[in-house]
Amino acid sequence: MKQLLRFAAVGVLNTAVGYTVIFACMYLLDMGPVPSNVTGYAFGLVVSYALNRTFTFRSVAGKKREITRFLLIFAVAYLANIGVLVVLTEHANVHKGWAQLVAGVVYTCLFFLLSKYYVFVDRQPRTPTR
Template identity: 60%
Template sequence: MKQLMRFAAVGVLNTAVGYAVIFGCMYLLGLSAVVSNVLGFAVGLVISYVMNRRFTFRSVASAPREMLRFVLIFLLAYFCNLGVLLLLIKSVGMHEGIAQVPAGIVYFGISFILNKYYVFARVAADPTRQKA
């Protein structure tokens, strides 16, 4: 349970920093919304990886392999989020704002499970590691 709470805290932090970068790039640096968005998501993704590696899962495995897996899981979770969002809006007729909530829950769930059991699995399966 502590690991899940840490994962959620990292998500809040990287989201806040990502939005700060997006708005800073747009309103302080005068960059376009698209460029600002890409930069904000890139910064958020890096923060998410580093914090989840060190704080949430306490990994000591090979960083390059984990990083590749982390990005792949991010993309998979994002596209599942997008699929649920579109399904709820287009097929179910759910309000766009309300549909963001279950879509976000799907993203969070897939991301946590696959990060725990795939990206950082080697550490999670290590019996010498202290419990989180």
């Protein structure tokens, strides 16, 4: 449960950064929803890896293997995100702001599960509590 709460805390920070960039790109720079989304997620990717490795999962695995896996699961979750975004904005006529939020939920759920069970599987042992 603590790990899920740590992931959520990192997610709040990462989401704040990502959506700030996404909405700034859409509404201040007049970029489209997909380029704005790409830009926002790019900014959040580095923050996400660093904090999830050290704070959420406390991994001790080799960084090279982990970064490769992290980028792979990011691609899977992100493609799901973009797929949902495109379907909602271009085929279901959902407002682009709401569509970004729904796509973000899909991304987050996939990303946590794949991080926990595929990327950060080598963690520091827990110290026993008395």
